[in-house]
Amino acid sequence: MTTIVAVRKGGEIAIAADSQTTFGDDQKLLAPYDCFHNKIFRHGDSYLAVSGSAAHDLVLQSALKSLKKADLSSRAAIFETFRKLHPKLKDAFYLRPEEDEEDPYESSQMMVVIANRHGIFGVYPMREIYEFSRLWAIGSGRKFAMGAMYAAYEQNLSAREIAEIGVRAGCEFDVSSSLPMTTYTVELAAHAAKEAKE
Secondary structure (H helix, E strand, C coil): CCCEEEEEECCEEEEEECCCEEECCCEEECHHHCCCCCCEEEECCEEEEEECCCHHHHHHHHHHHHCCCCCCCCHHHHHHHHHHHHHHHHHCCCCCCCCCCCCCCCCCCCEEEEEECCEEEEECCCCCEEEECCEEEECCCHHHHHHHHHHHHCCCCCHHHHHHHHHHHHHHHCCCCCCCCEEEEEECHHHHHHHHHC
16 A cells, blocks of 8 residues: 655656555555655665565565675575565464465565666566566555556656655555655666766
C-alpha cells in the first residue's frame, strides 16, 4: 500500500516514494506520527524501496547486510543476489513463501524497486528481475503514477521532476498513499563516463 516510482532521463535516475503506512482497511499512519516514514533505503550505491508488508523493509535491509556480496549492478547480478537471499529470508526471518498452489516457485512476498548508477530494476515475488529504460512504479498508487509520468515524460522536465509528479498523482488518488514524499537522484554511470572524457 504505497506509491513508489523511478525515472531515468537525461543521464539521471530518480527514485521517489510517499510516506503513508496503512494498517488493514481502516487505519493509516501519516508522516507526522511516524519517526521512520522514509520508504527508501540505501545499500552501497543503490537506493531500494519495497512494496508489500511493512515488515519487508527492515527484513530486506538486514538480509542484504548478511550477504558477503550483494551485487545490484545488473539484471543477472540482482537475480543471483535475491536467489541467495531467499533461503535466508525463510530460515533467518521466517518468511512464509506460499502464495498460489499453481505458482512454479516459492514467493519472496515482496516487490522491490532498485535505482543506482547502472539503471532502474524491479524485483518481483518469484525473483523475476526487470530493467526499465524510462520509468516504473509499484504499490497501490502505481497506475495513477504511471499515467502521470507517461504524460510528463516528453516534457522539458528532469527525472526528479517527473518522479515527483508520479508520487503526487498516487497521493492524490490512492487512499493508501500520502505526502510528504522522499526523493533521491543518482547519475548514470555511462553519463558520468561521457562527461569525464569531455
